[in-house]
Amino acid sequence: MKTSRILLYLIVLAILFTLPFYTGVYVLNVMDIILIYMALALSWDMLLRSGQISFGMAGFFGVGGYAAVLLFLNTGVHPLLSIALGGLAAGLLAWLIGSAVLQLRGMYFAIVTLALAEIFRVIVRNLPDLTGGPEGTVLSQAIFAGNSTYTYWLVLTASAISVAVSEVFRHTRVHFALTSIRNDEIVAKSSGIDVFKYLVFLFAVTSAIQGITGGAYAHIYGFVSPEGSFSVDFTLLPIAMALLGGMHSTWGPVVGAVVLGVVSEFLKLQIPYGHLMVYGIIIVVAILFFPQGIMGALGQRWTKTGTG
Amino acid sequence: MAILKTDRLSRHFGGLAALSGVSIEFRHKEILGIIGPNGAGKTTFINVIAGIYLPTEGKIFFENQDVSELPAHKRCHLGIGRTFQLVRPLPGLSLVENVMVGALFGKGLGKKEARSKAEDLCLFLGLTDLSRDITRMTALEIKKMEIAHALATQPKLLFLDEVMAGLNGEETMEMIDLVRKIHRQGITIGIVEHVMRVIRELTDRVVVLDWGEVIAEGPYGDVSNDPKVISAYLGEEA
Numbered sequence: 001m002k003t004s005r006i007l008l009y010l011i012v013l014a015i016l017f018t019l020p021f022y023t024g025v026y027v028l029n030v031m032d033i034i035l036i037y038m039a040l041a042l043s044w045d046m047l048l049r050s051g052q053i054s055f056g057m058a059g060f061f062g063v064g065g066y067a068a069v070l071l072f073l074n075t076g077v078h079p080l081l082s083i084a085l086g087g088l089a090a091g092l093l094a095w096l097i098g099s100a101v102l103q104l105r106g107m108y109f110a111i112v113t114l115a116l117a118e119i120f121r122v123i124v125r126n127l128p129d130l131t132g133g134p135e136g137t138v139l140s141q142a143i144f145a146g147n148s149t150y151t152y153w154l155v156l157t158a159s160a161i162s163v164a165v166s167e168v169f170r171h172t173r174v175h176f177a178l179t180s181i182r183n184d185e186i187v188a189k190s191s192g193i194d195v196f197k198y199l200v201f202l203f204a205v206t207s208a209i210q211g212i213t214g215g216a217y218a219h220i221y222g223f224v225s226p227e228g229s230f231s232v233d234f235t236l237l238p239i240a241m242a243l244l245g246g247m248h249s250t251w252g253p254v255v256g257a258v259v260l261g262v263v264s265e266f267l268k269l270q271i272p273y274g275h276l277m278v279y280g281i282i283i284v285v286a287i288l289f290f291p292q293g294i295m296g297a298l299g300q301r302w303t304k305t306g307t308g
Numbered sequence: 309m310a311i312l313k314t315d316r317l318s319r320h321f322g323g324l325a326a327l328s329g330v331s332i333e334f335r336h337k338e339i340l341g342i343i344g345p346n347g348a349g350k351t352t353f354i355n356v357i358a359g360i361y362l363p364t365e366g367k368i369f370f371e372n373q374d375v376s377e378l379p380a381h382k383r384c385h386l387g388i389g390r391t392f393q394l395v396r397p398l399p400g401l402s403l404v405e406n407v408m409v410g411a412l413f414g415k416g417l418g419k420k421e422a423r424s425k426a427e428d429l430c431l432f433l434g435l436t437d438l439s440r441d442i443t444r445m446t447a448l449e450i451k452k453m454e455i456a457h458a459l460a461t462q463p464k465l466l467f468l469d470e471v472m473a474g475l476n477g478e479e480t481m482e483m484i485d486l487v488r489k490i491h492r493q494g495i496t497i498g499i500v501e502h503v504m505r506v507i508r509e510l511t512d513r514v515v516v517l518d519w520g521e522v523i524a525e526g527p528y529g530d531v532s533n534d535p536k537v538i539s540a541y542l543g544e545e546a
Contacts, residue, residue: 173419176401176409183398186360189380190390192414192461248400 009167016156020149028152032220034261035159039213040238041245041253042162043206046169049248050202051182052102053110055235057210059117060090062230064211065218066124069137072219079143080154083215090211095204102199105185114235121230136225143219151220158216162209166250178202210234240283246293255294309336310369311465311496312357312388317366318520319349319356326352327520329366334465339487339497341511341528343504345541348517350500351393354467358390359383370465384414389463393470395454397442404430404438407456414461422460429456433486447474451483459490466490467498472506484509504532516540 020028040057047054068086072079101112124131131137144150169175177198180188188195214234218224237260238253245256263282267275290297312334319327327349334340342350355361357368359380368376375383389410398406404426411422430438433452440449451471458466468487472480480503487510491497501507507514507528514531516524518540524531531537 173412176405176412179398179401180409180413184396186380187392187396188409189360190358190384190392191410191457192381192384192416193409194379194381 009163013160017153020152025148028148030261030265032152032155033265034257035155036213036217037238037241037261038254038257039155039159039162039209040234041241041257042166042250043209043213044238045242045247045249045253046166047202047206048242049169049175049178049182050199052105052199052203053107054113054203054206055110055239056113056117056207057238058230058232058234059113059120060094060207060210061214061217061234062117062124062224062226063093063120064090064214065224065229066131066137066214067211068215069139069218069224070130073137073139079219083154083212083219086215086218087208087212090214091204091208094207095200098200098203102196102203117230117235121226124230125226131224134226136223136228139219139222142222143216154216154220158209158212161212163250163254165205165209166253170250174198242293244283244286244290244293246290246295246297246299249295252293252295259294310334311336311371313369314357315367315369317353317356317368318364319352319361320364325520327356327363330517330520330522332515332522332525334496334498335513337491337494337496338512339491339499339510341507341514342498342500342517343502343507343514344517344523347519348540349520350517351469352520353517354390354469354498354500357383357467358388381413384461384463385416387462387464388467389414389458389461389465390467391451391454391458391469391471393473395450397445397450397453399443401442402438403435403440403442403445403453406442406453407460410457410460411462414463426456426460429459432456432489433459434482448479448482451475452486455486455490459495463495465496465498467500469500470502471499472501472503480506508532 019031040061044054044057064086067089068082071077071085072082077085097116101109104112125134127133143154169178177188177193180191180193181195181198185195214229218229241256241260242253243256244260245254246252260279264275264279267278271278286294292300310333314330314332317327317330318325330353342353344350352361356363359375359378359382363376366376367374370383370386370388373386375386398409404423407426407429408422411417411425412419417425427438433456435449435452435456442453445453455468455471472483475483484506487497487499499507499510511528513526514528515522516531516534516537523536523540524534
């Protein structure tokens with residue numbers, strides 16, 4: 001069963017990998033956005049599996065973007081390496097901050113993450129010599145000189161990494177630890193789970209994914225700016241996708257990202273002004289009718305029990 | 309020989325002394341009953357021993373090691389296990405997977421070993437339907453799962469916090485037999501219980517708590533006739 005699952009992933013990955021050979025630039029550009037949001041939605045969901053809600057994705061996304069661009073400009077490392085280092089920087093920062101703030105839980109932790117994103121933005125804005133201040137920093141050239149195939153492969157890699165991490169978490173002892181922590185921390189501790197260590201680890205890993213995604217985004221669009229890189233979109237849209245697709249799973253956020261990504265692209269073409277309103281209505285209606293998300297509703301229909 | 313010893317253990321919540329100056333010894337492989345009226349501090353005592361709360365004052369020695377400041381998960385690794393009054397099965401996990409959690413993290417087993425260990429424990433406790441829907445289990449089954457979960461961490465000392473609550477007479481008898489079965493494996497047991505028949509049948513010794521203090525200690529027969537204990541349960545005569 002396990003090998004068949006891995007085989008399935010490889011086939012899907014192969015299809016996605018070869019996409020540039022039979023589609024055009026437009027499809028690839030839409031895919032880029034969907035895959036970037038997919039990685040963010042997954043990273044949000046992974047932390048949620050421990051019961052902690054983060055509103056700080058935009059913060060670590062922006063930190064990753066800035067770290068990647070500034071490292072690239074100031075040290076001359078390869079852009080791909082700078083993206084990886086951007087992810088590392090975001091992960092390390094989350095690890096340090098998490099060690100301090102993960103004594104907080106629930107709404108208190110959520111508010112702190114929201115504040116963190118804002119604090120990062122304000123700091124970046126007020127260091128003009130390093131970051132370019134309010135105007136941000138523009139790269140002379142986007143990564144791969146803007147080649148849409150390579151760019152697509154880059155975001156596909158970032159997204160595949162987050163799917164892989166999520167699946168590893170779903171099918172190893174991490175899954176048991178997170179489910180246990182989410183359900184009852186006192187029971188988790190009494191079962192021998194180092195709750196604090198798991199939460200810090202999880203916060204660092206998910207923030208690193210956000211950092212990598214932010215680094216890729218910055219290099220693809222060739223700029224970082226306080227308003228653009230720390231945009232609240234990078235927090236709210238992934239949450240909407242994970243909620244719509246279904247929480248506490250890998251496929252929920254993936255399906256949610258694809259559905260909302262395609263819908264938002266379609267609406268953008270049909271209703272250039274106000275498409276976000278329709279987008280909002282779709283989310284509200286979907287959550288009213290499928291409180292468990294699309295995958296949750298499908299799962300109930302198939303009455304599948306146990307782990308999936 | 310004592311497996312666990314508390315030395316003038318106190319735990320305060322604000323101005324309330326939930327435990328004050330409690331010194332109790334758990335002898336190796338005995339079954340010790342902890343009884344007392346509601347609010348006497350029985351569950352607080354277990355929580356302080358298990359590391360959910362740190363003591364305000366006093367020390368805890370487990371196998372002669374001072375564990376007073378150790379976090380809960382480390383005390384579990386050392387061999388202090390417990391069940392909970394209010395049992396909440398982990399949603400999305402099967403019966404066996406619920407039990408596996410204890411084996412995975414209490415003893416650090418791999419997934420395969422943990423699963424077979426969990427299956428063995430379920431069968432040992434009479435949970436034969438391993439694919440049982442955990443949302444539809446009876447009170448007895450839930451209690452058994454909870455005990456299996458605690459046993460999976462391979463405790464040397466196991467606290468059972470009101471495992472008989474909510475069980476009918478027949479089920480209580482079954483549970484008493486189970487506790488004996490667990491005890492025969494060489495596990496020291498601390499049992500908190502309101503059902504006195506259970507305490508009478510199972511325990512070697514009893515400690516009576518009232519308002520966070522030990523008011524009596526000894527075999528059940530002696531303790532149950534102690535005027536202090538009777539007044540603690542029934543109230544002072546006016």
